[in-house]
Amino acid sequence: MSIAHGIRLLGVLGAGQMGTGIALVSALRAKVPVLIHDRSQDQISKGFSLIDKLLAKDVSKGRLQQSEADEARSRLRVVDSVDAMRDVDMVIEAVTENLDLKRTLFRGFAEKLRPDAILATNTSSISITKIAAAVIPDGKTAASEEGKASSGRVVGLHFFNPVPVMKLVELISAVQTSKDTLDRARAFAEACGKEVATSQDVPGFVSNALLMPFINEAIICLEKGVATRDDIDKTFRLGMNHPMGPLQLADFIGLDTCLSIQQTLYNGTSDSKYRPSVLLERMVDAEWLGRKSGKGFYEYK
Ligand code: CAA
Numbered sequence: 001m002s003i004a005h006g007i008r009l010l011g012v013l014g015a016g017q018m019g020t021g022i023a024l025v026s027a028l029r030a031k032v033p034v035l036i037h038d039r040s041q042d043q044i045s046k047g048f049s050l051i052d053k054l055l056a057k058d059v060s061k062g063r064l065q066q067s068e069a070d071e072a073r074s075r076l077r078v079v080d081s082v083d084a085m086r087d088v089d090m091v092i093e094a095v096t097e098n099l100d101l102k103r104t105l106f107r108g109f110a111e112k113l114r115p116d117a118i119l120a121t122n123t124s125s126i127s128i129t130k131i132a133a134a135v136i137p138d139g140k141t142a143a144s145e146e147g148k149a150s151s152g153r154v155v156g157l158h159f160f161n162p163v164p165v166m167k168l169v170e171l172i173s174a175v176q177t178s179k180d181t182l183d184r185a186r187a188f189a190e191a192c193g194k195e196v197a198t199s200q201d202v203p204g205f206v207s208n209a210l211l212m213p214f215i216n217e218a219i220i221c222l223e224k225g226v227a228t229r230d231d232i233d234k235t236f237r238l239g240m241n242h243p244m245g246p247l248q249l250a251d252f253i254g255l256d257t258c259l260s261i262q263q264t265l266y267n268g269t270s271d272s273k274y275r276p277s278v279l280l281e282r283m284v285d286a287e288w289l290g291r292k293s294g295k296g297f298y299e300y301k
Contacts, residue, residue: 203267
């Protein structure tokens with residue numbers, strides 16, 4: 001028997017590419033009303049114009065009725081603060097990869113949202129256990145019933161970009177995550193039309209612990225002149241049937257994001273195999289961040 005996720009109202013924090021995609025699949029596939037908050041109005045406008053474009057494309061290709069697109073759109077509502085999310089059954093945080101920022105946000109969720117709301121993060125490498133430790137109520141210990149109940153609601157739900165296209169969600173259990181939280185988070189990801197793979201809370205989880213050394217080695221090959229950019233990417237596109245070569249994929253993910261994940265991996269393990277390449281660091285110093293800034297290993301118009 002499938003487990004009911006019980007999510008009747010969802011909150012999404014962050015209207016960047018990931019937050020927007022998560023809001024869209026939740027409204028369209030799981031058919032759940034979604035409250036979205038981002039402190040940047042510009043980000044909200046960009047996010048909603050992407051959502052409108054994707055829904056219109058699905059309608060024009062006959063994959064969606066206009067009425068279904070309209071219903072999905074009507075389930076999405078922008079709110080001006082986290083306070084307006086007080087009735088959500090789950091919040092998914094998709095903001096910048098910064099531990100202090102996430103800990104502050106999760107502390108705010110614990111104070112403002114319902115005590116049984118699931119608190120999920122879309123982080124791609126930050127420790128879920130550290131985030132969960134931030135939600136223990138003041139004056140209570142981690143081992144108290146209140147401490148365990150509060151941090152037991154925190155879970156990693158890691159979507160992949162582009163969210164509407166990629167079929168996977170990585171489900172990450174913090175040391176503190178309760179079984180009920182894990183089961184409901186999994187059921188929700190499945191309701192969004194995703195397959196779920198589970199990972200323990202290690203730096204980078206399974207996905208980035210494997211992907212980032214691969215991307216980093218590709219950059220080191222380029223740095224050493226082992227092969228050209230195009231030949232490195234061609235090798236993987238045509239030799240291994242990857243949809244993108246590793247340098248193209250690094251540009252797609254964002255070179256700053258790749259560097260930040262690699263630093264988390266390196267700092268979290270002290271293993272030299274995760275040390276970011278100098279070329280990647282220099283490109284980020286130059287603000288050549290890949291697609292988002294118009295230049296990375298490739299140029300984008
Ligand atoms: N949002 C929504 N849909 C998008 C999209 C976006 N940003 N970009 C492309 N698509 C859709 C297109 O609209 C198109 O849909 P239809 O077939 O319905 O028309 C479909 O994807 C294919 O797009 P294209 O034909 O334009 O291009 P493509 O065939 O080259 O596919 C791609 C594009 C899906 C991005 C493909 O190149 C791909 O799968 N690349 C690898 C992506 C990947 O590995 N993502 C994971 C990155 S790692 C991560 O996210 C997590 C992390 O922690 C770092």
